[in-house]
Amino acid sequence: MAQISSLFVTRLYHAPLSDHGPAIDAEEMESSCYAIAEDDEAGQGWCEENGYPGYTSYASLTDLPWRFPIFADLVKSLDAHVAAFAEDLEFDLDGRALELEDLWINILPEGGSHASHIHPHSVISGTTYVSMPGGTSALKLEDPRHAMMMAAPARRKTARDELRQFIYVTPAVGDVLLWESWLRHEVPMNMSEDDRISVSFNYRWA
Template identity: 25%
Template sequence: MLESYTPLFHSPLLQFKHDNAEELNKRLLSEAKAMRQASSGVNKSNQRGWHSETDLFRREEPGMKELCRFIVQAVQAAEQKMSTQDSIPTQLQVMGWINVNGTGAFNTPHAHEGFRWSGCYYVNQPEVDEGRSGYIEFLDPRSGIQAWPVKGASFGNTKVALRPSAGSLLLFPSYLVHWVYPNEEEDERVSIAFNARYTT
């Protein structure tokens, strides 16, 4: 008889929702538009899209500052949820940037080495009737899992995809490889990604 069942090697994915997302997103869209007009951006995992400099946490725009506070609160909440310690580190270093993906733009598979948490806040997510436009997909970090298939068992999934709504913030360990499906809509998909780590 079965004595116990223990899931091993769990990778957390946490989702948060801003209380005043509609108003915040209006500010962020306006501020992102001005930033885009002032800079040609940089090339990272973005293909055909615009990627801002990674100075989000040094910006003075009201919307950006409010989002940065929300990100810090989310990371701290994640630490409290996951940690078994009475106290968590306090010296948090965060870097963030804006992604603007027009029609056909996407982000190639990548991870964020050297950080503890990575995440993405969704400012504008176009309405989708069908297809996978707007999906973010996470790839299984375990090697060799395909060699041990069990039909119908969730632990054998090698990738998980979801389409977050505007105002949602996803937070996950930085080791998880992820990518973003091409935007198939005319409206731009706007998101703000970030990495976080504790320095002490």
């Protein structure tokens, strides 16, 4: 009798941020993101020069937990979520923890998108969601084997999630998503009139 197994699994961690660490007030986090964006002239300039829609602090600020206590609380929560995910992945960390490498704000207005990309030199990447208005874009994840499928036919629309070439995940405000940093992902166009706000991050092996 034939035996069919699933090999080389790609894991995606999806949980409420509140499962670990201090509670994060969504309204305070949103206000903090807008306040930082308004004051961050270097970040605004980078976005304009690079054609980035909306605002990101990725290239301008490295000290968000120092600037606002709510980001320090966020990092405490993320540390616990990342540790849980690393345990699920059965990483042999040789007694060293995964530690935060960088943390940044994303404010994506109507019509904005973020092209497909990976996060080199990191181990785990992720995003927590601050504002997800109705109709806003999901996170699109790409099968890492995509480039090697060559002449493979398209999958059926009813294919199981683990067999699809792309997966779309629509998290709620207060959720956190984690994935291994080599997993290619993108944010499709925001079709909502309101801003899509998130905080993204990378963790590295200490």
